[in-house]
Amino acid sequence: MSFRSLAEILNKCKKEDKPFWRVVLEDDMEERLVTEEESFEKMKQLYMAMKGADIAYEEGLSSTSGLVGGDGARMGRALSEGKTLAGPFMGEVMSKALKMGESNACMKKIVAAPTGGACGVIPAVLLTYEEQFGAFLQQMIEAMYVAAGIGQVIAVRAFISGAAGGCQAEIGSASAMAAGALAYLNGGDGECITHAAAMSLKNLMGLACDTVAGLVEIPCVKRNVGGAVVAISSADMAVAGIRSQIPPDEVIDAMREVGESLPRTLRETGEGGLAATPRGIEIKNKLMS
């Protein structure tokens, strides 16, 4: 049975005195009729594939349009030369988010989380956290369950595709999932996790899906950076004790309502927003010819 609300997950945590991640894992065992080991192993495979994709990044690759590639490496160099304001943690997260987004656009192997277009957000924050804070693999997989649980509620209650709800449904959902995972890793309890997710969604609400020429390239790759950075700030706010005044499930409902009222041109049709700028149209025409 899928969870229909974050509140439902929290109730189960309280009633059975279990952490958020375990409630999500046990639900998967029930849903797919698998053992704890089988479920855990599958989640671990996804995390290891994220790691593999990060390592496999190639600076020299470029996408179908020729407009995407090399930025993750650029960001990495600026970071190692000490030129960033963001500092070592956030700077590395930005670099990793770009790299994964670029790898996706260049037809490399990635992990959809929750989608291909938003595949950079979750690995960027989790892999950097593991590297820089020396977390155990076990904890990282637990954090993946936290992220997946949040994503599952968003998918059931609203949507996770740009065509259905705009970019807020892709990058916004990825950011909410990543924020919850980070809040967990940084000591947050179930309530803290859900508020981190809510604050991410609130900050990205209304984000349009306005892909140039309809491709998962512009602006998708760079929006992975936005999603990851918002996740860090939301997790920090939540761990600091800041709470969303709008309950998390109601924030998800609002995201749905906003997505449904977005015009068709801003839902992955490649017809509005950045796609409709003179340069956007020029790129499209060049690709079509």
Add this chain to the structure above:
Amino acid sequence: MNVFDVMGPIMVGPSSSHTAGAVKIGYTARKLMREEIKEAKIYLHGSFLLTGKGHGTDKALIAGLLGMMPDDERIPNSFSYAKESGLEYEFEGIELRDAHPNSVMLKLVGIQGNKMEIIASSIGGSSIVINQIDGVEADITAAYPTLIIRNIDQPGHVSMVTSLLSKYGINIATMKIQRNKRGGNAVMIIECDQEVPSELLVLLSNAEGVKKVTYVNAVEA
């Protein structure tokens, strides 16, 4: 909806619907053919036609027809693998009636000469539906092991099939039965919770009134 519908699959980019879903359509079509494919005419519809090239939908479909899965790193170069293995293909645009925006029609010829016509759609994430097989409504998702049994429309065939399945401990998740006319050709489409062993496939194929049995394992991803 389980957590792995939200987290994953592991796939070659850029798009779960236009790339990973397209690989799955090709892969499932090949499974349905049960032999290597020699010729493929591929008709792209809607968004597959408009943005397919930029998403690698064309390469993805060919990769699937060659038996690659959505996480196969050879997908970007599938055209040259097709050449190597002697798969000839052609792409065209088409306007399919009442079809999902991400749809494709495949006209396939196998190396043994089998022919099949399939209409399939990528319906979000990397989920797919095989809408039609040779003009028969199928609506299979390939998320479950699926049996397609063509038989003569006579009393007793459905109960024969279901009792054989139960004897082998196979639980039916969904089942659809159709026929073209009374006493004509019928088709049973059965999605199972367990894999169907090859021994049982042979038994079903040789059962009275059964004309053809096609089986597709669940496609993970």
